[in-house]
Amino acid sequence: MQVGKPSRTALATAHARAYHQIAPEPRVFTDPLAGPIMGLSPEELTAQTIAAAAGEDIAFHRVRRLFMASRSRFAEETVADAVAEGTRQVVILGAGLDTFAYRNPDPALRVFEVDHPATQAWKRQLLADAGITVPDSLT
Incomplete structure (x- = not known):
C-alpha cells in the first residue's frame, strides 16, 4: 500500500471478478456490478487480461x-446463511472494490465496508463514475 494511492491488490481482485463475468466458461459467481465499477467494456477487460497474461x-x-470468484461466492453464501439465522450486520474488511453492499438482497442487513482511506476514496469515485448508488444500508 502506497500513501495516497489505492490498493493494487484491490484493483487486481476487482479485475479478476469483472473478467470472470465475461469469461468463456461456466460462472461460479455472478456479479453484475463487477464490470461497471471498473469502468471497462468487455472488450477492454479481455484486452487487459490478455496483456497481463x-x-x-x-x-x-x-x-x-x-x-x-469462488472466494466471493463462498463469502456471500456464508452471509446469506447467517442472515437466515438472524444476523443483521456484516463487516467487509479490506473491501476494495467489492460490490456486495450494492447488490445486497436484504435491505435490513447493515453492511460496513472497511479499507484504507485512499482505496475508499478511489472506490467512491468509481461508483460515482459508474452511476452506482450507495445504499442506505451501507456504512
Whole structure:
C-alpha cells in the first residue's frame, strides 16, 4: 500500500471478478456490478487480461480468477446463511472494490465496508463514475 494511492491488490481482485463475468466458461459467481465499477467494456477487460497474461502461464491467471470468484461466492453464501439465522450486520474488511453492499438482497442487513482511506476514496469515485448508488444500508 502506497500513501495516497489505492490498493493494487484491490484493483487486481476487482479485475479478476469483472473478467470472470465475461469469461468463456461456466460462472461460479455472478456479479453484475463487477464490470461497471471498473469502468471497462468487455472488450477492454479481455484486452487487459490478455496483456497481463502475455509471456506468463495463462493457467495461472485462470486459476487465480476462479479462486477470486469462488472466494466471493463462498463469502456471500456464508452471509446469506447467517442472515437466515438472524444476523443483521456484516463487516467487509479490506473491501476494495467489492460490490456486495450494492447488490445486497436484504435491505435490513447493515453492511460496513472497511479499507484504507485512499482505496475508499478511489472506490467512491468509481461508483460515482459508474452511476452506482450507495445504499442506505451501507456504512
